[in-house]
Amino acid sequence: MSYRLVRRLNSSCVRCVSSSLSRTTEKARHPGSKTNFTHEIQFLNPQELPAIPTFRVLDNHGNIKTEEAPKISDDDLVEIYKKMSLLSKMDKILLQSQRQGRISFYMTCSGEEAAVIGSAAALKDVDTVFTQYREVGVYLWRGFTLQDVMHQCFSTHKDNTKGRQMPIHYSAKKLNIQCVSSTLGTQVPNAVGYAYSNKIKGIEAVTVTYFGEGAASEGDVHAAMNMAAVLKCPTLFICRNNGYAISTTTADQYAGDGIAVRAIGYGMRCLRVDGNDLFAVHRAVFEARALAIENSCPVLIELMTYRVGHHSTSDDSSAYRSIDEVNYWNKEDSPVGRLGLYLMKHKLWDSEREQAYAKECRKDIMGAFNLAESSLKPSPYLVFDDVYDTHSTQLARQRSSLEEHLKSYGEHYNLNEYDV
Amino acid sequence: MLCRKLLGRCALRKGEVTLQNVRTAAHFTYLPQTPNPALGDTTKLNMFQSINNAMDIAMEKDSSAVLFGEDVAFGGVFRCSLGLQDKYGSARVFNTPLTEQGIIGFGIGVAAAGTTAIAEIQFADYIFPGFDQLVNEAAKYRYRSGNEYNCGGLTVRAPWGAVGHGALYHSQSPEAFFAHCPGLKVVIPRGPTQAKGLLLSCIRDQNPCIFFEPKILYRIAAEEVPVTDYTIPLSQAEVLREGSDVTMIGWGTVVHVLLEVAQMAHDELGVSCEVIDLQTIMPYDSETIEKSVKKTGKAMVVHEAPLTQGFGAELAARLQEECFLHLEAPIQRVTGWDTPFPYIYEPFYLPDKWRCFDTVKKLVDYM
Numbered sequence: 068m069s070y071r072l073v074r075r076l077n078s079s080c081v082r083c084v085s086s087s088l089s090r091t092t093e094k095a096r097h098p099g100s101k102t103n104f105t106h107e108i109q110f111l112n113p114q115e116l117p118a119i120p121t122f123r124v125l126d127n128h129g130n131i132k133t134e135e136a137p138k139i140s141d142d143d144l145v146e147i148y149k150k151m152s153l154l155s156k157m158d159k160i161l162l163q164s165q166r167q168g169r170i171s172f173y174m175t176c177s178g179e180e181a182a183v184i185g186s187a188a189a190l191k192d193v194d195t196v197f198t199q200y201r202e203v204g205v206y207l208w209r210g211f212t213l214q215d216v217m218h219q220c221f222s223t224h225k226d227n228t229k230g231r232q233m234p235i236h237y238s239a240k241k242l243n244i245q246c247v248s249s250t251l252g253t254q255v256p257n258a259v260g261y262a263y264s265n266k267i268k269g270i271e272a273v274t275v276t277y278f279g280e281g282a283a284s285e286g287d288v289h290a291a292m293n294m295a296a297v298l299k300c301p302t303l304f305i306c307r308n309n310g311y312a313i314s315t316t317t318a319d320q321y322a323g324d325g326i327a328v329r330a331i332g333y334g335m336r337c338l339r340v341d342g343n344d345l346f347a348v349h350r351a352v353f354e355a356r357a358l359a360i361e362n363s364c365p366v367l368i369e370l371m372t373y374r375v376g377h378h379s380t381s382d383d384s385s386a387y388r389s390i391d392e393v394n395y396w397n398k399e400d401s402p403v404g405r406l407g408l409y410l411m412k413h414k415l416w417d418s419e420r421e422q423a424y425a426k427e428c429r430k431d432i433m434g435a436f437n438l439a440e441s442s443l444k445p446s447p448y449l450v451f452d453d454v455y456d457t458h459s460t461q462l463a464r465q466r467s468s469l470e471e472h473l474k475s476y477g478e479h480y481n482l483n484e485y486d487v
Numbered sequence: 488m489l490c491r492k493l494l495g496r497c498a499l500r501k502g503e504v505t506l507q508n509v510r511t512a513a514h515f516t517y518l519p520q521t522p523n524p525a526l527g528d529t530t531k532l533n534m535f536q537s538i539n540n541a542m543d544i545a546m547e548k549d550s551s552a553v554l555f556g557e558d559v560a561f562g563g564v565f566r567c568s569l570g571l572q573d574k575y576g577s578a579r580v581f582n583t584p585l586t587e588q589g590i591i592g593f594g595i596g597v598a599a600a601g602t603t604a605i606a607e608i609q610f611a612d613y614i615f616p617g618f619d620q621l622v623n624e625a626a627k628y629r630y631r632s633g634n635e636y637n638c639g640g641l642t643v644r645a646p647w648g649a650v651g652h653g654a655l656y657h658s659q660s661p662e663a664f665f666a667h668c669p670g671l672k673v674v675i676p677r678g679p680t681q682a683k684g685l686l687l688s689c690i691r692d693q694n695p696c697i698f699f700e701p702k703i704l705y706r707i708a709a710e711e712v713p714v715t716d717y718t719i720p721l722s723q724a725e726v727l728r729e730g731s732d733v734t735m736i737g738w739g740t741v742v743h744v745l746l747e748v749a750q751m752a753h754d755e756l757g758v759s760c761e762v763i764d765l766q767t768i769m770p771y772d773s774e775t776i777e778k779s780v781k782k783t784g785k786a787m788v789v790h791e792a793p794l795t796q797g798f799g800a801e802l803a804a805r806l807q808e809e810c811f812l813h814l815e816a817p818i819q820r821v822t823g824w825d826t827p828f829p830y831i832y833e834p835f836y837l838p839d840k841w842r843c844f845d846t847v848k849k850l851v852d853y854m
Contacts, residue, residue, distance in 0.1 A: 195600075226633070227633050227635060228631065228633040228635070229634075231631050231632075232631055236631070238631075238632040238633065238635045238636065239635075240635040240636060245632075245636060246628075246631055246632035248623065248624060248627070248631060250619065250624070253592065253619065253620060253623060253624050255592070256588070256589050256591075256592025256593050257592055257593075257595050257596035257599060257624065259592075259593050260592065260593035260594060260596020260598075260599070260600070260604070261596040261599055261600045262596075263553075263593065263597060264551075264553075264596070264597045264600035264602040265600060267553070267578050267579070268602070274596075286588055286616070287588055287589070287592055287619075287620070290584075290586040290588050290589030290592065291589060291592060291593070293586070293589070294583060294589045294593055297584055298581070298583070452634070453629045453630045453634040454629075454630055454669050454670050455629075455670065455672075455694045456629070456637070456639060456693040456694055459722065460722075460770070460773065460774065461770055461771075461773070462770075
């Protein structure tokens with residue numbers, strides 16, 4: 068697929084206002100200056116500047132609003148829809164399983180399915196992805212199986228991360244997706260460094276990093292964006308602005324025009340997008356990728372969306388927001404729903420297929436779930452591996468200590484549940 | 488300019504303290520070491536030159552290696568990267584914006600992509616904005632991913648330790664903070680020869696390493712250093728002076744204080760001291776120090792960093808665990824006081840040769 072590539076900077080609002088200031092012809096010569104002098108004193112006030120508009124293609128009722136027809140094939144669209152739907156169903160089941168005490172923790176991305184899968188579908192496999200924690204859709208799109216998900220959530224001996232982390236902290240080297248870490252925003256400068264390495268090796272790819280609007284307040288994100296712009300790293304910064312960082316609303320998170328506008332300050336391109344509009348997300352990421360590679364530069368995309376679910380299973384969002392608000396987004400502006408309406412209108416999907424697919428999803432999810440739940444946990448001695456590339460003598464001693472301990476006290480540790 | 492300098496010197500001569508001394512007086516004497524003849528030809532290098540040499544060799548042999556940080560392009564504030572941008576180009580040797588958390592986070596990403604990354608932090612005192620990246624990302628990169636990923640190609644270098652006039656923010660020795668973090672390696676050389684060999688080991692080691700460079704040694708420590716590409720193994724302590732009565736353990740600058748004290752102890756007290764340079768703080772060579780303390784029965788650990796929770800605490804705990812029945816005296820720690828590193832009081836703060844000498848006396852007089 069291809070789009071007519073957009074070259075124009077989407078946000079010229081700052082330029083518009085500042086261009087109304089009269090300039091002399093005298094250029095300021097300071098090393099840090101890039102402009103001319105002006106004799107007019109006028110403080111730039113962000114309250115007087117128009118906010119960056121939100122790019123949208125599909126309305127809430129499944130109608131395309133642009134003149135250009137979306138350039139995703141019908142088959143791909145159905146594939147995307149099915150993945151979004153599967154993700155939504157998997158989330159619901161794993162959430163319930165935590166409530167039943169079968170896994171210890173879970174985070175859903177309900178309401179953000181288009182943001183994660185639409186963006187993933189616009190990337191190429193060669194693009195390395197650094198996620199935050201609410202992007203399992205990217206893993207699923209690239210081929211992370213339901214079984215892979217379940218093995219990690221249950222920390223079985225088949226978990227490729229060897230039971231080291233809490234549920235949802237996936238890693239997928241085979242899919243070129245880096246490992247999740249709970250710390251917020253730390254992945255963002257890592258992605259910039261990765262992009263730099265690719266650039267000097269001549270690898271044609273972007274490095275992609277996701278983060279929420281809350282994480283965007285972290286110093287690491289500021290440092291990363293500045294470095295990416297200065298060092299010209301082909302990086303896609305994809306911010307999921309879903310309205311909440313646990314209970315903290317955007318009003319308590321930032322005073323400026325969201326996250327997108329910060330790009331201007333760093334000297335990089337940006338776009339604000341309706342994150343619940345699959346077509347808009349897909350196109351935005353597709354074009355941003357092309358821009359980043361062509362210009363060897365970073366691009367920031369802010370996907371406006373809504374976190375329908377709680378922050379995690381440790382959160383009850385009814386404590387800080389109304390059920391009416393949640394219901395609005397779930398019913399009126401659901402990414403899965405909007406794409407579904409489009410597909411139905413274009414006869415690419417129908418209620419019969421919907422029912423059949425729902426059954427199939429449930430069967431597949433529960434099959435993977437049950438297998439993982441009944442699998443052994445990894446050997447306890449794996450605690451000591453991978454701290455360094457080889458064991459230090461201290462660790463070798465400590466491992467022996469545990470071995471000795473389990474010889475005498477092993478009966479108290481449910482060792483039959485472990486691959487020992 | 489010349490007049491002012493002369494006037495300055497004249498005015499101060501009355502008190503026998505010159506402008507020169509205030510900045511450069513050191514609390515120890517650096518004794519150049521004899522090079523290992525097996526390593527072949529040598530050339531006289533000070534420590535910033537030997538570090539420069541190590542990075543030059545590393546970057547020549549490993550065409551992916553990159554070096555970055557604040558001010559590295561023109562040669563670095565301590566001249567460690569002199570000439571390297573000219574030689575390897577600005578894609579491989581480059582300045583970054585002023586952000587330690589960015590430098591280290593970026594370095595982790597470079598290493599995760601399989602590229603050797605040498606990140607310079609301008610002073611160890613400023614490493615703390617990058618503490619989260621080091622502790623939560625670099626150290627855990629391999630472990631948390633089940634060994635799918637690692638950032639072993641990352642080496643973070645930073646000038647470290649007392650310099651005579653550095654005060655709170657140009658003198659710190661933060662090795663204890665990082666030693667407490669499984670997954671990191673922490674290495675500290677005592678001179679140019681060790682700096683070259685240990686830095687090359689760190690750069691090539693497949694784990695994230697922090698290499699602290701005693702800044703006071705950059706210029707005043709100079710000796711014949713082998714020109715060849717050689718490495719000194721990590722996690723191996725070195726016994727510099729054999730002895731039978733007291734074990735002295737230190738790292739970096741303080742090793743030279745200990746060598747001097749060992750000679751004083753021999754000359755004035757007839758006491759035979761064994762001096763050990765730990766070299767790698769984490770993971771450390773406990774075998775060598777245990778063996779020594781079992782022999783002598785008396786041990787002292789010396790470091791510039793504050794007493795409480797300094798790395799001496801770990802060594803004391805380990806030694807009493809493993810050598811308890813051999814001990815003839817409690818394990819002593821001679822360290823900086825539990826204060827921020829002070830300016831005018833530096834001579835009273837540092838674990839200098841008189842405090843160390845007195846500790847030797849206390850150890851041998853204990854029973």
